[in-house]
Amino acid sequence: MLELFLKSLPAFGKGILITLEITIFALIFATVIGLVVGLINIGKNKIFKAIAKIYIDLVRGTPLIVQAFFLYFGMTGALKFQIRPEVAGIIVISLNAGAYMAEIFRGGIQSIDVGQMEAARSLGLPYSKAMIKVILPQAFKNMIPSILNQFIISLKDTSILTVIGVAELTQSGQVIIGRTYKSFEIWTMVGILYFILIYLLSTVFRKIEVKLNV
Amino acid sequence: MISVKGLIKKYGNNTVLKGIDFLVEENQVVSLIGPSGSGKSTLLRCLNGLEEATEGHIFVNSSDITDVKLNINHFRENVGMVFQSFNLFPHLSVIDNITLAPISLKKMNKSDAEELALQLLEQVGLKEKAYVYPNSLSGGQKQRVAIARALAMKPQIMLFDEPTSALDPEMVGEVLQVMKNLAVKHGMTMIVVTHEMGFAREVCDKVVFMADGRIVEEGKPQDIFDNPQNERTKEFLSKIL
Amino acid sequence: MKKLSIILAFLLIFVACSSKKETSEKKVYKIGTDVIFAPFEFEKDGKYVGIDIEILDAIAKAEGFEYTLSPMNFNGLIPAISSDQLDGAIAGMTITDERKEVLDFSEGYYESGISAVVSAKNDKINSADDFKGKTFAVKKGTTGSLYAEDKQKELGSQIRYFDDSPSMFQEVANGNADITFEDYPVIAYKLSLEKEPTLKIVGDKLSTAHFGFAVKKGQNQELLEKFNSGLKKIKESGEYDKILNNYK
Numbered sequence: 179m180l181e182l183f184l185k186s187l188p189a190f191g192k193g194i195l196i197t198l199e200i201t202i203f204a205l206i207f208a209t210v211i212g213l214v215v216g217l218i219n220i221g222k223n224k225i226f227k228a229i230a231k232i233y234i235d236l237v238r239g240t241p242l243i244v245q246a247f248f249l250y251f252g253m254t255g256a257l258k259f260q261i262r263p264e265v266a267g268i269i270v271i272s273l274n275a276g277a278y279m280a281e282i283f284r285g286g287i288q289s290i291d292v293g294q295m296e297a298a299r300s301l302g303l304p305y306s307k308a309m310i311k312v313i314l315p316q317a318f319k320n321m322i323p324s325i326l327n328q329f330i331i332s333l334k335d336t337s338i339l340t341v342i343g344v345a346e347l348t349q350s351g352q353v354i355i356g357r358t359y360k361s362f363e364i365w366t367m368v369g370i371l372y373f374i375l376i377y378l379l380s381t382v383f384r385k386i387e388v389k390l391n392v
Numbered sequence: 393m394i395s396v397k398g399l400i401k402k403y404g405n406n407t408v409l410k411g412i413d414f415l416v417e418e419n420q421v422v423s424l425i426g427p428s429g430s431g432k433s434t435l436l437r438c439l440n441g442l443e444e445a446t447e448g449h450i451f452v453n454s455s456d457i458t459d460v461k462l463n464i465n466h467f468r469e470n471v472g473m474v475f476q477s478f479n480l481f482p483h484l485s486v487i488d489n490i491t492l493a494p495i496s497l498k499k500m501n502k503s504d505a506e507e508l509a510l511q512l513l514e515q516v517g518l519k520e521k522a523y524v525y526p527n528s529l530s531g532g533q534k535q536r537v538a539i540a541r542a543l544a545m546k547p548q549i550m551l552f553d554e555p556t557s558a559l560d561p562e563m564v565g566e567v568l569q570v571m572k573n574l575a576v577k578h579g580m581t582m583i584v585v586t587h588e589m590g591f592a593r594e595v596c597d598k599v600v601f602m603a604d605g606r607i608v609e610e611g612k613p614q615d616i617f618d619n620p621q622n623e624r625t626k627e628f629l630s631k632i633l
Numbered sequence: 634m635k636k637l638s639i640i641l642a643f644l645l646i647f648v649a650c651s652s653k654k655e656t657s658e659k660k661v662y663k664i665g666t667d668v669i670f671a672p673f674e675f676e677k678d679g680k681y682v683g684i685d686i687e688i689l690d691a692i693a694k695a696e697g698f699e700y701t702l703s704p705m706n707f708n709g710l711i712p713a714i715s716s717d718q719l720d721g722a723i724a725g726m727t728i729t730d731e732r733k734e735v736l737d738f739s740e741g742y743y744e745s746g747i748s749a750v751v752s753a754k755n756d757k758i759n760s761a762d763d764f765k766g767k768t769f770a771v772k773k774g775t776t777g778s779l780y781a782e783d784k785q786k787e788l789g790s791q792i793r794y795f796d797d798s799p800s801m802f803q804e805v806a807n808g809n810a811d812i813t814f815e816d817y818p819v820i821a822y823k824l825s826l827e828k829e830p831t832l833k834i835v836g837d838k839l840s841t842a843h844f845g846f847a848v849k850k851g852q853n854q855e856l857l858e859k860f861n862s863g864l865k866k867i868k869e870s871g872e873y874d875k876i877l878n879n880y881k
Contacts (some may be wrong), residue, residue: 189441251800251804251807254807254809255803255806260807260808260809261809262809263793263809271670286817291479292479293475293477293479296442296473296475296479297473297475297479297480297481297538297741298481298493299442299465299468300440300442300468300471300472300473300542301468301469301472301492301493301541301542301545302466302467302468302469302470302493302497302545303465303492303493303496303497304465307497308405311492311496312481312492315483316481316482316483319483336739340794340796341795341796341800342795342800343770343793343794343800343804345793345794349773349794350793352708352773352774353778353794355708355712355774356708356773356774356775356778356784357731357779358733359711359712359715359735360731361712361715361716362716388613
């Protein structure tokens with residue numbers, strides 16, 4: 179078993195790198211999308227709000243694997259452009275996580291006492307500055323558990339990208355099994371690797387949370 | 393300085409302010425008293441645009457708040473507000489609470505703003521608390537910091553929305569003292585929604601009694617408290633004095 | 634608490650029933666096949682058809698055994714056989730020495746071999762000499778993927794893995810990959826059906842191989858014997874040739 183593990187390690191290593199690369203990029207984009215859409219949903223512009231609602235409903239109403247197929251095989255074929263599967267993967271997971279982050283942001287911002295915004299505005303601060311300096315810093319602290327949760331969900335979601343040819347951790351397991359037929363051993367290893375990744379991530383986030391609360 | 397004409401405020405079908413005409417001169421200290429639901433807080437909040445008037449006009453130094461073209465943020469730099477629940481920013485230290493607006497709005501650089509903040513904290517008697525966080529302060533201390541924070545923008549007018557209603561009785565005095573100093577020593581124009589009749593009598597130039605969305609009676613403190621004319625005024629005062 | 638126990642009881646009964654092996658009654662074999670691998674197995678009008686399907690059916694009738702068909706992604710078949718979820722599989726599976734380590738194969742029932750396939754619009758790749766540095770799209774667990782892996786170092790190529798043939802072909806047709814390696818009869822059949830083919834074959838067959846029916850090594854030997862015996866029968870009766878002709 180150890181021999182199998184050591185032999186598979188390079189392939190696993192590459193898979194882990196791709197998994198992390200996609201997760202991190204996607205989450206950065208998702209945070210931006212989430213913040214923008216979350217703020218739109220709190221604001222007053224009806225047209226933007228309608229567009230945001232369609233986006234969130236579509237993402238939440240369709241399975242991620244279908245979204246991946248649609249973007250990578252459907253759209254690229256129909257619109258005749260090429261992108262690397264990893265790029266398609268980042269886009270799909272960004273849009274997916276972004277929709278959920280939007281709700282996290284909206285909830286986080288709305289959980290801040292309305293008196294905070296009133297006090298900030300009464301001092302003459304415009305809405306944007308009040309948001310940036312007073313509301314968001316407080317909201318962010320409250321949102322960290324939910325953001326960590328989404329990070330973990332998105333990291334696990336990357337495993338679906340194997341169907342569009344992304345060489346992430348799950349696919350590296352499949353390819354090794356294709357050659358060695360050792361399903362039980364390999365899947366156990368892959369499971370453990372995911373577990374370790376997520377455990378490390380959670381620990382980092384928890385440390386961030388503690389630091390922010392002090 | 394402040395001139396309110398025919399102010400009406402509705403929430404849907406509910407009319408909270410039914411036509412208010414109201415004047416405040418420079419350096420005047422005015423208290424708004426009345427039963428809960430009378431609209432006194434609503435009136436106060438209309439004066440800095442936290443509530444939008446449904447009908448009528450509000451002039452502050454020739455700026456009409458009800459005009460859509462008015463830059464409300466600029467306007468608010470000149471009108472400070474102190475809230476019943478303090479609304480200090482918990483993630484910032486006391487001194488940062490005070491310097492946030494002056495620095496962000498580019499009124500001052502950091503060192504000048506901090507110098508001003510320390511002066512104001514001295515004025516409200518809390519200089520030693522400059523670097524702690526709001527959650528370590530008592531209610532009375534928080535409210536005094538809130539007053540300093542509002543004063544940092546050097547407003548011409550200060551609005552107080554039941555500033556002592558959320559305080560334990562022992563702490564009411566320290567806040568009222570700060571407000572009295574502000575009125576007497578600094579000649580600030582102040583409008584105070586309050587239940588503290590002692591303060592109203594002692595410090596205010598004018599007392600305005602409101603009930604059911606209207607101004608029922610107004611006048612000098614001794615006239616209102618000692619010689620109320622209106623039945624409704626008499627009824628209210630008999631219950632609380 | 635009572636509701637929970639009732640639900641648990643139902644779950645246990647359900648699991649027990651689905652894993653019960655039929656010992657006293659006649660055995661119904663669970664036989665796996667690929668989800669889509671025309672002309673060997675594919676779905677038409679809600680039913681599975683194809684060369685593999687018809688051969689299996691004819692043999693089962695000739696030998697008198699019953700079976701159920703379990704279509705799944707190709708790379709899931711061997712793990713399923715190894716973990717006793719399937720008794721056997723017929724799925725355009727090439728007989729290889731590596732596979733013989735975990736499977737027992739029947740006599741070869743179809744001759745095949747791998748071909749290189751590129752986009753119909755690609756005029757830069759015309760022979761095996763042009764494979765260098767290109768991106769390969771392959772299907773997980775197939776001899777096509779093995780071929781690509783063997784050649785990867787020397788050609789300096791990138792390999793992308795997919796779960797099924799349509800995804801793999803789409804990748805090349807879309808231009809995201811340059812070449813795929815597929816069993817010759819499959820790509821030939823696909824091209825024969827298309828009025829405006831999006832793909833084309835490059836060069837000669839890269840290998841020769843045979844398809845076999847697979848069971849777990851050392852097990853289900855009687856099923857394997859029945860397959861071989863049945864195969865002989867349908868070849869002698871001419872039914873084998875008839876089946877192949879259906880898909881020309």
